[in-house]
Amino acid sequence: MYDAVIIGGGISGLMASLWLATKGRRVAVVSKGDPMCCLSTGCIDVLGHTDSPLKDMKKLPSSHPYRMIGQDAVEESLIFFKEIMETVGLNYTGDPSRNTEILTPIGTTKTTCFVPTTMQVSFDLEEEYIHVISFKGLKDFYPSYIISRKKNASFSIFDMDVYNTMGLAHAFEEKAFLGRFIRMIRDLEVPNAKIAIPAVLGLRSPGRITEEIRMETERDIFEIPTLPPSIPGLRLFRGLKKAFFEKGGHIYWGKEIASIEKSGNKIEAITLAGEGKPTRVHGKAFLLATGSFISGGLYATRESKAYETVFDLPVYMPDKRHKWFNDDFFKTGHPIERAGIQATESLRPKDSEYENLFVSGSILAFSEIMKYQCGHGLGISTGVTAAKHMDGYLK
Amino acid sequence: MIKTDVIIIGGGATGCGIARDLALRGIPHYLVEKGDFAAGATGACHGLLHSGARYAVTDPEAAEECITENMILRKIASKCVEQTGGLFVRLPGDSKRYRDRFLKCCDDVGIPTEVLSPTRALELVENLNPTIEEAIMVPDCSIDPFRLCMLNALSSRHRGGGVLTHHRVTQILKEKGTCVGVRAEDTFTGQKKEIRARLIVNATGAWADRVASMAGSSVPMTLAKGSLIVSNHRLTNMVINRLRPPSDGDIIVPNEAVCLAGTTSINVKDPENISVEHHEVDLITTEIEHMVPKFGSTRMIRAYCGVRPLLKADIGDSRAISRGFRIIDHENGMLSIVGGKLSTYRLMAEKMCDLICDRFGKKATCTTAEVPLDGQDELTGYPLSKRLKKMDEIVCECELVTRQNIENVINRIGPRHLEDIQHRTRLGMGPCQGGYCTYRALGIMQEGGRISSEESIDILKSFLQRRFKGIKPTLWGDQLREEQLIESIYVGILNLGSFRRWRR
Numbered sequence: 001m002y003d004a005v006i007i008g009g010g011i012s013g014l015m016a017s018l019w020l021a022t023k024g025r026r027v028a029v030v031s032k033g034d035p036m037c038c039l040s041t042g043c044i045d046v047l048g049h050t051d052s053p054l055k056d057m058k059k060l061p062s063s064h065p066y067r068m069i070g071q072d073a074v075e076e077s078l079i080f081f082k083e084i085m086e087t088v089g090l091n092y093t094g095d096p097s098r099n100t101e102i103l104t105p106i107g108t109t110k111t112t113c114f115v116p117t118t119m120q121v122s123f124d125l126e127e128e129y130i131h132v133i134s135f136k137g138l139k140d141f142y143p144s145y146i147i148s149r150k151k152n153a154s155f156s157i158f159d160m161d162v163y164n165t166m167g168l169a170h171a172f173e174e175k176a177f178l179g180r181f182i183r184m185i186r187d188l189e190v191p192n193a194k195i196a197i198p199a200v201l202g203l204r205s206p207g208r209i210t211e212e213i214r215m216e217t218e219r220d221i222f223e224i225p226t227l228p229p230s231i232p233g234l235r236l237f238r239g240l241k242k243a244f245f246e247k248g249g250h251i252y253w254g255k256e257i258a259s260i261e262k263s264g265n266k267i268e269a270i271t272l273a274g275e276g277k278p279t280r281v282h283g284k285a286f287l288l289a290t291g292s293f294i295s296g297g298l299y300a301t302r303e304s305k306a307y308e309t310v311f312d313l314p315v316y317m318p319d320k321r322h323k324w325f326n327d328d329f330f331k332t333g334h335p336i337e338r339a340g341i342q343a344t345e346s347l348r349p350k351d352s353e354y355e356n357l358f359v360s361g362s363i364l365a366f367s368e369i370m371k372y373q374c375g376h377g378l379g380i381s382t383g384v385t386a387a388k389h390m391d392g393y394l395k
Numbered sequence: 396m397i398k399t400d401v402i403i404i405g406g407g408a409t410g411c412g413i414a415r416d417l418a419l420r421g422i423p424h425y426l427v428e429k430g431d432f433a434a435g436a437t438g439a440c441h442g443l444l445h446s447g448a449r450y451a452v453t454d455p456e457a458a459e460e461c462i463t464e465n466m467i468l469r470k471i472a473s474k475c476v477e478q479t480g481g482l483f484v485r486l487p488g489d490s491k492r493y494r495d496r497f498l499k500c501c502d503d504v505g506i507p508t509e510v511l512s513p514t515r516a517l518e519l520v521e522n523l524n525p526t527i528e529e530a531i532m533v534p535d536c537s538i539d540p541f542r543l544c545m546l547n548a549l550s551s552r553h554r555g556g557g558v559l560t561h562h563r564v565t566q567i568l569k570e571k572g573t574c575v576g577v578r579a580e581d582t583f584t585g586q587k588k589e590i591r592a593r594l595i596v597n598a599t600g601a602w603a604d605r606v607a608s609m610a611g612s613s614v615p616m617t618l619a620k621g622s623l624i625v626s627n628h629r630l631t632n633m634v635i636n637r638l639r640p641p642s643d644g645d646i647i648v649p650n651e652a653v654c655l656a657g658t659t660s661i662n663v664k665d666p667e668n669i670s671v672e673h674h675e676v677d678l679i680t681t682e683i684e685h686m687v688p689k690f691g692s693t694r695m696i697r698a699y700c701g702v703r704p705l706l707k708a709d710i711g712d713s714r715a716i717s718r719g720f721r722i723i724d725h726e727n728g729m730l731s732i733v734g735g736k737l738s739t740y741r742l743m744a745e746k747m748c749d750l751i752c753d754r755f756g757k758k759a760t761c762t763t764a765e766v767p768l769d770g771q772d773e774l775t776g777y778p779l780s781k782r783l784k785k786m787d788e789i790v791c792e793c794e795l796v797t798r799q800n801i802e803n804v805i806n807r808i809g810p811r812h813l814e815d816i817q818h819r820t821r822l823g824m825g826p827c828q829g830g831y832c833t834y835r836a837l838g839i840m841q842e843g844g845r846i847s848s849e850e851s852i853d854i855l856k857s858f859l860q861r862r863f864k865g866i867k868p869t870l871w872g873d874q875l876r877e878e879q880l881i882e883s884i885y886v887g888i889l890n891l892g893s894f895r896r897w898r899r
Contacts, residue, residue: 039880041888106834106855107848110890139790142838148848227834227884294879302680302691302871322673325870329863329882330856330892336875370886 002028002250004390005270005283007310008297009251010035011376012361012383013289014240015077018084019387021247025394028281029244029251030272035237036295036362037376041225042199042232044114044380046078046096048373053113054097063366065378068345069385077384078377082114087246090239091117091207096377101125103196103224107146113377116232118201118210118223123194131155131193132224133185137163140227141198154193158184168200169231172209185217199223199232206235252281257310266356267311285390288313288349289361289383292340297363300324306339311357313349316342316365333371340365347386356393360386397590399425399557401751402577404564404606405598406430407437408540408737411547412744412763413596418554419766420748420759425557425590427564427579431814432544435600435666437737439701441623441648441655443634444468444476444536445738448483448508449641451500452493457719459504460739465534467741467764474771475543479649481535481634482516484686485528489639497638498531508533520631522689535634537648540737541818546768553769561812562588567595567610567729574610574728583811594751597731601666601702612725614733615707618666620700622675623657624869627694627826630654635686644682647690652794652825656683656690663702671698676868694877695869696826706734722747790839791832793825801836805843813837813854828866830881833858852891859885 004020006013009031017027047053047066057071066074078096085092094100094114101109102119109125132143132155143155160181162171171177185195201223202209214221225232241251258273261280269282290297290310298315300306306315317339318324324336342350342365349359360382362369369375401417403410406428417424428434447461469476485494501508509532516530517523523530548558559579566578568591576591597606603614629649637645647656659675676698684691706721720735720743730750735743745761752759788798800820804810808819816822816836823829823836837851846854863878870878886892 036883039883104889106852106889106891108890110888139835142835142841144841145838145848145851148841149852225888227831227888230888292879293876294883296876300871300875302677321871324875325867327864327867329860330886332886332892334882370882373887375887 002026002281002283003394004028004285004287004387005030005281006287006289007257007270008035008287008289008291008295008361009253010289010291010295010361010379011037011236011240012379013287014244015081015380015383016287016289016360016387016390017244017249018240018247019080019384020391021244021249023391025391027249028283029249030255030257030270030281031251031253032256032296033254036291037379038233038237039228039230040233040236040376041102041110041112041230042116042236043102043110043112043119043225044078044081044092044094044376045373046074046099046113046377048099048111048113049371050099052098053377060372061366064372065343065364065367065382066374068343069347069381073385074377074381077381078114080384081380084243085239088239088242089205089207090235093117093120103146103222105141105145105198105224105226107149111373116206116223116235118206119199119225119232121222123220129153129190129193130196131188131190132196133158134198135160135162135168135200138165138198140165146196154190156188165198165200165226165229165231169203172200172202173204178209178212182213182216185213185219194220194222196222196224198226199230203231203235203238252279255279260311262354265353267354285356285358285393286354287386287390288341288357288359288363289386290363292362292367292369293336295362298339300336300339308341308363311352311354313341314351316340333368337368337371338366340367346389347382348389358386358390397425397557397588399423399590399592400755401425401594401596402427402590402592403596403598404577405435405600405602406432406544406548406558406560407435407598407600408433408544408547408740409600409732409735409743410596410598411544411551412740413598413747414551414556414558415547415768416744416748416761416763417751418551418556419762420752420757421554422748422751422755422757422759423555424551425592426548426551426559427562427577427590428560429563429582431560431812431818432548433541433818435602436701436703437540437544437600439699440540440621440737441646441657442538442540442650443646443648443738444538445736446481446533446535447504447506448481448497448501448533448535449636451504451506452496453641454719455500455504457739458500458506460742462504462506462534464739464742465536468538468738469536471764471767472538472543472546472771473767475539475546475768477537477649479535479537479633481533481636482511482520482523482530483533483636483638484516484523484530485638486524486685487526487528489528489637493640494529494531494638501533506533520633520635522630522687523635524686524688531638535636537634537650538737543740545819546770550769559588564606564609569610569727572727593728594754595729596747596751597729600704600733603704603731603733607725607729607731610725610727610729612727612729612731614723614731616733617705617707618663619703619705620661620663620669621658621703622671622679622698622700623655624676624679624695625697625699626654626656626690627696628652628654630687630689630693637682637686644679647683647687651821653696660703666702669700669702670864671700671868673868694826694873696874697828697865698868699865704733722750790835791820791822791825793827793832794821794823796820796822796832798839801839802843805840805845809845811845813858827877827881828862829858830862830877830884856891859891
């Protein structure tokens, strides 16, 4: 019997689990597969469409989950996240009161809030001379995108006999490979250039590896996030999992939910599909953190309806199918982004028959994640806040 | 200035077919196309090589042309044609009298038919609705319109013909009331060319009236938009038609790894600003589901539409207008060819070239029905094993296009247009519709120095917008989910939505 069963192994579910585990609760996470955060830059967007995320939170519509949980709860959750990541050696820099910019592989800049220290750019991106390193064989990294857009930049392509991001990330964990790379950087004839590298500097210990390269070469070096599959996204996910395991958490991985058991107005247990005897996961409180359409928490039909895929909760769906998306791909704020589960102040699904069910993350209605660029920030803060409400309920 | 005998405007099947025919008859010519080959109706159709059965009842003459051309194209363009065969299925409630008439009319014009029991039909196409009354097998085929155009143009090039794609005709030059040439502009560089000729052929399909008006003439036409949707799977290996008078959503055609289902028919005024409406997608889906029930639950990857350039007629329903073609002599040195369909493009070219020979007083007979298209020997298809040899080099995972394939096209024809690569390699034609590989292809083009980064980002953005237009009507279920992932990459990770230029 678990105190809390968390459905969804993404950033929101794992942060909720971590908070509850820290409080000494017995927690199980049930997940269908690798979450969306594996595909992300690993950076934490809190409110990317503004310069001051915390201050401007009050300008959001009152239905937005940030407004529901409040600015203080958001800030506390983000600090908790940062502390947790430090325990597993994934250090982040940043301050929720002001945003920062990182360089993208296409040479644009992206506004975000918490940045892995390996990606941190502590100088004027536009003014400084940047030398981009790429590796032979990388399909999704073309230095020419950055070089020809920037007035002062150059690039080198290193052939390290490893031809994909994952292979490179593993190789950087080896001393000999790292040593070889450091020598190649030292041999570069680009005085005073800052060095930009696609984000492949290790999977387990990127901070240590980046620091070693910085020390040994006496250069400013920073990583540029790549397109999925993204190593920084994977580091984030693995870091969260590792922290959870260290706190004694249990994860049911790669499992689909076959059935729900309820008694009165409570969920008693969920049964997981699989080979052999089905697994029954029994809990006192449950959290639905299965994500939106993209993660499979919601499913939209041609008939303009949407389903919540685990409990069949009522879903708020804006308008008919032909109005779900704007005509302009780049005009953020497609109406469908408002779809989701409407929640009460204690992050329980509205109009739900279950008193021990809570909800967090991008499945929440009115999140509008692309419009406000608030994905991971929303996942973390609603996850942690839902965990607090669950803890209160369990008392 | 370039001097030639005939200028052909339009690089669709008709224009390319005329170029090849003139080449075989030894008449110097130049083809000018504003986009890539097959950019209009040719490339936006369902890729069906008609057996003629669809027209047997309503338009026997067109049906007869179709079956004759069908048999010819199987021989001369074998690498463009997939001999799938086709079925006309009769569902419960569909008229039996129409079926009898259909069989008789097919017989009258020489279209071979075979009546199949439901069991036999289901053996051939397992996804067919098991409640069908019967199916009639006809020699329908699937045809690759782009490849067809390219090989026709190649046959012309091999014999000294000039072919200019991505060149827009900006002016038709006239002297003493007679057309003597054109001015064309490179759509990429803006560079202008003047071409002079004895005769101009207007083979621009839905654009025929616009082009004719540049020479002070007109071509009365009805423009009928037809919409289609593309399914993620090849649900059938045969063409499936509904056995009833022509109507919306009555055909599904297998094409490479996908199926194309359509169509609709809506009259439009402007061939450029057309898009697929959501209700058309619903209509097609519902109708196709009757014949192939699995269709409704299959992921759709795109919707697209083309404009049928039909001869003007005072008939409300554009489907009732003859699909026959006509050559209009504007009596000013310009000949327009309108109507017709992809399946009869060769015949249309033959008639046009007969007329041109007549004008020039040249005796040269048409050999296009006997001589195979050039360049087919080199088309080995792309054997999977060959393509998988260097897995790390694969740029487009859906269609298994390698970096080498892309570099070959860049080196051979030096394209500065994304479409050129897409059409010649099938890059971006698969389920992700270029969502991942376009960024890569543009990266490779930059490395080759073909385009600058500023250009490539503009091209990428306009590609993504165009792509979204096609995908938007199919956004529900799994496709919606995939699309949000693409959005999270380009708008989220790459921040292209609020992309600003660096100070330089």
